[in-house]
Amino acid sequence: MNAAAPSLMPLWSLREDCGFRSVPGDPGAGVVSTPWEEIRLDARNPAVGRALERMTYGPVSLDNVLPGFSEGTGPAEERPQYDALDAVLGRLQHVVVRTLALAGGTDHVTVVPIARRARFTPRRPDAHAVHRLSRFVTLTAGPEGWIAESPLTAHRVVLHTPQAGWLVSCYARPTAVGEVSRLLGLPVAETSLVVGYLEAAGMLVPGTPRADAPDTYSFAEDEDTVLASWSPRELLVHQRSRPGAHDEPVGEYGDPVRPGGPARPRDNDGIAVAPAGRAPVSAAAPAIPLPVPLPAGAGAGRREPALSEVLAARRSERPDDGRPLSLDQLGELLHRSAAERPAGGRPYPSLGARYPLELYLTVSGGGDLKRGIYHYDPHGHRLSPLETAPDLVDELLAEAAGNAGLSQEPSVLISMTARYRRTAGAYRGTAYSALLKEVGALQQTLYLVATAMGLGPCALAFGDTETAARAFGLDWRAEPGVGEFVVSAFPGGV
Ligand SMILES: Cc1cc2nc3c(=O)[nH]c(=O)nc-3n(C[C@H](O)[C@H](O)[C@H](O)COP(=O)(O)O)c2cc1C
Structure with missing residues (x-):
């Protein structure tokens, strides 16, 4: 030198x-x-x-x-x-x-x-x-x-x-x-x-x-x-969730489940299916079995619209005079959108068949279901009532109404949470972006089924992290809220 x-x-x-x-x-x-x-x-x-x-x-x-x-x-x-x-x-x-x-x-x-x-x-x-x-x-x-x-x-x-x-x-x-x-x-x-x-x-x-x-x-x-137009945080998450421009591992590394492969234990993520903590599943109120819809074409009543008609008719509906969904309607909506099929799999796709999304329904009441929060079990196709404080139910429905621009509460708010470890345990780097894509896939499935049933569906952009965690009794780091969707029935029905 x-x-x-x-x-x-x-x-x-x-x-x-x-x-x-x-x-x-x-x-x-x-x-x-x-x-x-x-x-x-x-x-x-x-x-x-x-x-x-x-x-x-x-x-x-x-x-x-x-x-x-x-x-x-x-x-x-x-x-x-x-x-x-x-x-x-x-x-x-x-x-x-x-x-x-x-x-x-x-x-x-x-x-x-x-x-x-x-x-x-x-x-x-x-x-x-x-x-x-x-x-x-x-x-x-x-x-x-x-x-x-x-x-x-x-x-x-x-x-x-x-x-x-x-x-x-x-x-x-x-x-x-x-x-x-x-x-x-x-x-x-x-x-x-x-x-x-x-x-x-x-x-x-x-x-x-x-x-x-x-x-x-x-x-x-x-x-x-x-x-x-990029925030530094969003750009980093985006860029690190895809390979090609950095050296962090992206993709499969664990034990993904292949369609047709050996059955995965239903909840292998160490987090109980029923949320534990401040809003446990009600001991006094047993799980509510949901009606299973008849296969398409088997019912004598409603005509099943063709897929092309449903796609043409799908739109976000925000009825200000929305009515509660009946138990039959909720059963059909959830069965056709999110229930586990007898042979495995669900109506919407999931990276590595990990199915990290969980559904929590906040129901405004006045119909077949009492006002309150219910966790959906996609395997048993039933709802488990949670013991959530009434003010948190009010908060969730008020927030959803505000986000949808409604002047009254939506009949049902479907909150999607993600048991993060289910996907992150098998996919490094890309788990978060994958589960957001799955939210989109599930939202579109809900849109199409609701449209076919003549219901009023609308996706929401976000929900409050803390309110949802308290209302569902969750540790948001393990199971964060990732998607929201509201549905109401139209007055007079279809
Ligand atoms: C990810 C996502 C978030 C949305 N968030 C909201 C929302 O917070 N409030 C609302 O009223 N509509 C929301 N929408 C619905 C859109 O406004 C709607 O899809 C768009 O205006 C197109 O109208 P269409 O769905 O009737 O075709 C959302 C849609 C998507 C896909």
Whole structure:
């Protein structure tokens, strides 16, 4: 390193899931295996093979392989070696981990590529360069320090030392490299090196001085009209729920149930079917068996509309003079939409046949069912009354009426909760997004069945997390509310 270089040491390694091997019979070739592919490289230059091999063991200083490599200060006659190593590292950018270590050897900041598209070309910004933490960055505590992540970047950054964390916290607002150096008592060159790494990893975004207001800066991500509609949280959840742009596991890993495969215990998630806690299933009121509708075409009464007619007629109905559903109507609606079939499966699809959704019916009363809350058992096709405090029933129905724009309570509010572990136990990363899709599938099934029956259905956008958890006696972390739907009968019926 030259005299002006900072005391931080740049180290290089391959991602832990990568390997390097020589090719038998071809001493000039090497292969780097990565999570995405195998890369055959020209390893005729001995420095290349030496460097890659060492990089599989953990972070190494390439200056130990080729003196002066990190600052480009080695002797001119070794230029071909530098160029060969440089070219190989450039080709492997998406699997090369870059670490800055303190003089004593302690890791300070590590930048890990997490996607195939990762490219890392750090600059050394000058003392006047202004940056800010990207508003899409999330910091979480990890085993080796803070972990900085963003859905917009192809890298993850580990801030190993408190000093690295302090540097990042300086960037909660636009700040110049020189100012950060002053605040932390560090040489500008050292700050600049770390800032360059964080900028290249996408965690810090560079500011541009605004012509219209002195000492203020604009940031490209704030002006980006595509990003404007995303909240950072939603973008991260979205991006991490699908593979391709990060290295977190997405998909099946547990014990999914295949249609036609061995039967799954009905409730293998460790959570009792009947909700326990503040609103237990009523001991005084036994479960209410629901009528099972006759198979289509078997009844002498109502004409079954064709599917094409139902699809054409489906719409969200918000009748202000809605009437209670009879027990027969509730039985038919739930049986055709959500009941477990004798041979397994349900009318709506579910990822891995895990069926995480549970239904709680809040009934306004005045019909066959008393006012109150009932848990639906899709296996036994029956309702279990809960002992919920009346004011919580009032709250749920008032909230649903408000969300549907009704001037009176809906006859029935169907709240969908998800026993999260049922899906998360078999599918990593994608469980939450999958169960929301299942809410959509169940909502559409309810819409179509209700339309065919001449009832008034309407999906709702949300319900209150705390109210639902208290009303159903649930720990919302284990079984959160995820969907709401209201149904009423029209006056006079069909
Ligand atoms: C996910 C979702 C959430 C909805 N949330 C509400 C809501 O909170 N209140 C409401 O009155 N309608 C709600 N709706 C119904 C939509 O407003 C309705 O589907 C849309 O206006 C189209 O009308 P249509 O269903 O009659 O075709 C929701 C629909 C969906 C799919």
